[in-house]
Amino acid sequence: MKASILVIGDELLGGRCRDTNSGWLCSSCASFGIEVLETRCGPDDPGWISRAISEMTIGCDLLLVTGGLGPTPDDLTREGLSEFLSDPLVVDDEAASWIESFFADADLEMGPSQSRLTMRPSTATCYRNHVGTAPAILSEQENTAIWLLPGPPRELHDAWQRHVSEWLSRRGVSGQSVKPVTVRCFGLIEASMEERLGSLASRSNRPLAGTRISGGEFHLHLEPCGADQSTMDACVAAAREKLKPYDFGLDSQSLSSVIGELLRARGERLSTAESCTSGLISSAMVDIPGSSEWFSGGWIVYSNEMKHSCLGVPEDLLASVGAVSREVVEALARNAIFNSGSQWSIAVSGIAGPDGGTPEKPVGTVWIACHGPGMEWQRRFRFRGDRATVRQRATAASLQLLRWCLDGHDPMTPMSWDEPS
Amino acid sequence: MKASILVIGDELLGGRCRDTNSGWLCSSCASFGIEVLETRCGPDDPGWISRAISEMTIGCDLLLVTGGLGPTPDDLTREGLSEFLSDPLVVDDEAASWIESFFADADLEMGPSQSRLTMRPSTATCYRNHVGTAPAILSEQENTAIWLLPGPPRELHDAWQRHVSEWLSRRGVSGQSVKPVTVRCFGLIEASMEERLGSLASRSNRPLAGTRISGGEFHLHLEPCGADQSTMDACVAAAREKLKPYDFGLDSQSLSSVIGELLRARGERLSTAESCTSGLISSAMVDIPGSSEWFSGGWIVYSNEMKHSCLGVPEDLLASVGAVSREVVEALARNAIFNSGSQWSIAVSGIAGPDGGTPEKPVGTVWIACHGPGMEWQRRFRFRGDRATVRQRATAASLQLLRWCLDGHDPMTPMSWDEPS
Numbered sequence: 001m002k003a004s005i006l007v008i009g010d011e012l013l014g015g016r017c018r019d020t021n022s023g024w025l026c027s028s029c030a031s032f033g034i035e036v037l038e039t040r041c042g043p044d045d046p047g048w049i050s051r052a053i054s055e056m057t058i059g060c061d062l063l064l065v066t067g068g069l070g071p072t073p074d075d076l077t078r079e080g081l082s083e084f085l086s087d088p089l090v091v092d093d094e095a096a097s098w099i100e101s102f103f104a105d106a107d108l109e110m111g112p113s114q115s116r117l118t119m120r121p122s123t124a125t126c127y128r129n130h131v132g133t134a135p136a137i138l139s140e141q142e143n144t145a146i147w148l149l150p151g152p153p154r155e156l157h158d159a160w161q162r163h164v165s166e167w168l169s170r171r172g173v174s175g176q177s178v179k180p181v182t183v184r185c186f187g188l189i190e191a192s193m194e195e196r197l198g199s200l201a202s203r204s205n206r207p208l209a210g211t212r213i214s215g216g217e218f219h220l221h222l223e224p225c226g227a228d229q230s231t232m233d234a235c236v237a238a239a240r241e242k243l244k245p246y247d248f249g250l251d252s253q254s255l256s257s258v259i260g261e262l263l264r265a266r267g268e269r270l271s272t273a274e275s276c277t278s279g280l281i282s283s284a285m286v287d288i289p290g291s292s293e294w295f296s297g298g299w300i301v302y303s304n305e306m307k308h309s310c311l312g313v314p315e316d317l318l319a320s321v322g323a324v325s326r327e328v329v330e331a332l333a334r335n336a337i338f339n340s341g342s343q344w345s346i347a348v349s350g351i352a353g354p355d356g357g358t359p360e361k362p363v364g365t366v367w368i369a370c371h372g373p374g375m376e377w378q379r380r381f382r383f384r385g386d387r388a389t390v391r392q393r394a395t396a397a398s399l400q401l402l403r404w405c406l407d408g409h410d411p412m413t414p415m416s417w418d419e420p421s
Numbered sequence: 422m423k424a425s426i427l428v429i430g431d432e433l434l435g436g437r438c439r440d441t442n443s444g445w446l447c448s449s450c451a452s453f454g455i456e457v458l459e460t461r462c463g464p465d466d467p468g469w470i471s472r473a474i475s476e477m478t479i480g481c482d483l484l485l486v487t488g489g490l491g492p493t494p495d496d497l498t499r500e501g502l503s504e505f506l507s508d509p510l511v512v513d514d515e516a517a518s519w520i521e522s523f524f525a526d527a528d529l530e531m532g533p534s535q536s537r538l539t540m541r542p543s544t545a546t547c548y549r550n551h552v553g554t555a556p557a558i559l560s561e562q563e564n565t566a567i568w569l570l571p572g573p574p575r576e577l578h579d580a581w582q583r584h585v586s587e588w589l590s591r592r593g594v595s596g597q598s599v600k601p602v603t604v605r606c607f608g609l610i611e612a613s614m615e616e617r618l619g620s621l622a623s624r625s626n627r628p629l630a631g632t633r634i635s636g637g638e639f640h641l642h643l644e645p646c647g648a649d650q651s652t653m654d655a656c657v658a659a660a661r662e663k664l665k666p667y668d669f670g671l672d673s674q675s676l677s678s679v680i681g682e683l684l685r686a687r688g689e690r691l692s693t694a695e696s697c698t699s700g701l702i703s704s705a706m707v708d709i710p711g712s713s714e715w716f717s718g719g720w721i722v723y724s725n726e727m728k729h730s731c732l733g734v735p736e737d738l739l740a741s742v743g744a745v746s747r748e749v750v751e752a753l754a755r756n757a758i759f760n761s762g763s764q765w766s767i768a769v770s771g772i773a774g775p776d777g778g779t780p781e782k783p784v785g786t787v788w789i790a791c792h793g794p795g796m797e798w799q800r801r802f803r804f805r806g807d808r809a810t811v812r813q814r815a816t817a818a819s820l821q822l823l824r825w826c827l828d829g830h831d832p833m834t835p836m837s838w839d840e841p842s
Contacts, residue, residue: 010631013457015448016603016642017633018441022462027436036434038469039462041443048459055476072615072632073624106805108837111612131806152634154807210437223437272721278707279700282721286699289775289808297723299731300693300703306718306761310731340727354710387710 001173003029004056005039008049008068008077009151012041021066021156028160031180032173034062044068049080057144064164067151069134071113077148078119081139087121095126095135102133127163131155136163178224180207181236184253185218185246186400187415193218196242200235207235216393218246245409248400255399256284262406263294263344268373270402271340272298273311273332275323276350276366280395296340301332301349311335324349324361326369326378326421333369333376344372344406346398352387365419366394370401370411377401377411380421393417422594424450425477426460429470429489429498430572433462442487442577449581451601453594454645455483465489470501478565485585488572490555492534498569499540502560508542516547516556523554548584552576557584599645601628602657605674606639607821608667608836614639617663621656628656637814639667666830669821676820677705683827684715684765689794691823692761693719694732694753696744697771697787701816717761722753728770732756745770745782747790747799747842754790754797765793765827767819773808786840787815791822791832798822798832801842814838 005025011017022039029036037060042048049068057063068077082089096118103110117134120126126135129150136159137148145167149159168174185193190213194201197220201209207222220239224232240247249258263270272281278300285295299310304323307313313331321327332347350366357363364383369376379401383393397415404411426446432438443460450457458481463469470489478484489498503510517539524531538555541547547556550571557580558569566588570580589595606614611634615622618641622630628643641660645653661668670679684691693702699721706716720731725744728734734752742748753768771787778784785804790797800822804814818836825832 011633011642012444013447013460014601014631014642014644015444015451015457016601016631017635018444020439023433023436023439026434030436036436038464038473039434041460043459052459071612073622074631107803107840108610111616113612113615221437274700274703275718276707277704278718279695279703279705279721282695282700282723283698283704283812284700286697286723286773286812287809292723295723297696297699297721297727297731299720300700300718302703302707302713302716302718309760310718310720339730352707388708391704391707 001034001061002037002059003034003062003064004037004060006049006052006056006063006065007039007041008044008065008080009041010044010074013043020153021151024153024156025064025066025160031175032165032168033176034173044074044076046076046079046083049077050083053081053084053146057141057146060144063144063146064149065146066149066156069117069148069150071111071116071133075116078116078121078137081124081137081146081148082121085121085123085139087123089119090122091115091118092120092126092135095120095128098128098135099133127159129155129159130162131158138163138167176224178227178229178232180221180223181232182251183220183222183236183239183243183247184249185220185243186216186248186255186396187246187413188218189416190218192416193220193243193246197239198242200239200242207232216389216396245404245413246400248403254284254287255396255403257288259399259403259406260285260288260291260294262403266406268344269294269296269340269342270344270346271296271336271342273301273336273345273347274298275301275307275348276352277348277391277395277398278302280391281346281348281398284395284399296342298336298340307332311339322361324351324365324367326367326380329367329369330376330378333371337371344370344402346370346402348394348398350390350394352390354387364390366390366397368394368398368401370398370405372405375405375411377405379412380419381415381417382419383417422455422482423458423480424455424483424485425458425481427470427473427477427484427486428460428462429465429486429501430462431465431495434464441574442572445574445577446485446487446581452596453586453589455594465495465497467497467500467504470498471504474502474505474567478562478567481565484565484567485570486567487570487577490538490569490571492532492537492554494534496537499537499542499558502545502558502567502569503542506542506544506560508544510540511543512536512539513541513547513556516541516549519549519556520554548580550576550580551583552579559584559588599648599650599653601642601644602653603672604641604643604657604660604664604668605670606641606664606667607637607669607676607817608834609639610837611639613837614641614664614667618660619663621660621663628653630660637810637817666825666834667821669824675705675708676817676824678709680820680824680827681706681709681712681715683824687827689765690715690717690761690763691765691767692717692757692763694722694757694766694768695719696722696728696769697773698769698812698816698819699723701812702767702769702819705816705820717763719757719761728753732760743782745772745786745788747788747801750788750790751797751799754792758792765791765823767791767823769815769819771811771815773811775808785811787811787818789815789819789822791819791826793826796826796832798826800833801840802836802838803840804838
């Protein structure tokens, strides 16, 4: 099966918003073995949309169109399809009742503009949106099926999973049997990770390896490219062995979801004392559904007064060694356990920048403590980059340190940002 | 000036790699006031590339092509241009000497495949790559200039800044004098915001209005499209008047940066007590450089024990009215001020889901308190969506409530997610 992808939005061409949908749809097609011929991105203009549809359906079995299905006057993708088909828009009564009940459930009043959401070409079919309002629309032509899918990524993904996949499988096109795998790691820069992989990363290898850095994490992506399941499994195992103990999970696993599983298995709980990360660690924990089972909470000890008054760090210690020090994170981590009754704690204090650096403690200097039953570890790091990067790396390093403690790895395993203390 | 963008790469269509270049080029064109007509992404196939160039140059002054200029056999963009122009590829001697010296400087040996990097159509011009090897290539036709630019983002950005910008300014095209403006708002769903805008959002208006929802915020983007500065200023003022008090800032301003400015001007400080948002509010505050001047810190009171032990919420209150209640957020906000010595506090407690809902307090129910000098406000909301959406909306609603209190707006101004309490 051959597909093309058409993304609509003035905001994309105007550079005010980045298109992530066409890339996501390319991957989704790949996972069904569908070849993508081309992608295009164009304006909210029915004439342009109609011409693009007519050009792109030539030699193509499946045209996926996304964006421009909302209720506002500049959402004109329905009109573009209607013009291409020479088929007027009509109200879909079932869609109208879905949308009415969406608004009723949300206790919202339905404005007059919302009625546009119920329109479709008279020969097309609506498919319910379970995440938002705008339905997906399918128009099956002699040689090509045209799907209009909502633009907000969550709604697009849901429509793909519920409706397009199901439609594909009814046509005998189903997901690949050998799924690609991503091995997720944190702790070393890309070049050092690559070096560990050696010949596994060769372009001639199957599965085919690709690597990238995302939010400081190193991701090794293994694409089957014809490899069978046992070859894939063996390759994942070999890669993890080479990347150990920096590899923390596969695919959608995150450092916090892995930590949650480890804490739940032990029946133990975590608390936090954050200064420069200021909520990033706590918020990563609560991202995971059910976190109340193993996360107690914590303290945002951003000012020195809070470090002293909430977690009992002595004022003279803050004055003598400074807030960014081994002694202070040690006291924070110890008292977080004491005050929360949790078994584990993480404490972080650092200089996120752009100001506040000194020759001894330049911007990016971060002290991290991880305490647990019978163990108290403190490490000093120096992260490069802007304020957001320093805080993000400090968060991931804290979580990796905790994971190593929980999972029986050496918590002093080197990382690329270690600083002698 | 009108431009189109063509991105080449099998790896993009195959979903193995995401295209970031077309989005970057759209923004770069916008900053020069260049209208982008469309973008396309296609395969490493000279026939396809030649056809796409011939279609895309119609009605277009500038065609930007990126990708497929490397040394490997599947880099065929030069061949595509050569086929379109019916102009054979020749060696560019100057380019050959740049590339030789690049390899010599890097102590690398130049392989035979590298010689492909020196080729260009005989009527085209090479421009040196100062970051990598593949030169940029310019072919000026009667109505359209075609630029081939290297695909690696760092090389593309450098080529744009050195060569394309310079070429544009020689043609009198330089950074826009009237800049586009984005008005950022929070508090009402898209349809309600649109309704307030009325005729301002008409497609015939100049500046041209476009709207979108991003992370729950409503963004009104005003693109000059020929409007002069005073027309633009008047339109921004008129839009803000219609969107008041939901509009919190322009362009890169965020709710937290605006709050930071308001607190700094007053010489006052904020503390937080977060349950379901668990660090999202604190972390948004510390995103802003210099936040230590006006942010003290706070408490992540995720468990009931933390609510009781850290911020003195009576255990019998938690037992009688529950953690998600007016009384509990009121106590949390009051004690956050008392324990931190700050003048202002935000407290949040809610049910983020997917579990934990009851008929009286379904998933998405969130109580928010905002306290300050002489004022104590509590509001009940019900946010729709998954765990991440509920937490994100609760964070933004808290910040908008605080901003209204700081800026003299009515803190009980309706929002789309209000729930009778």
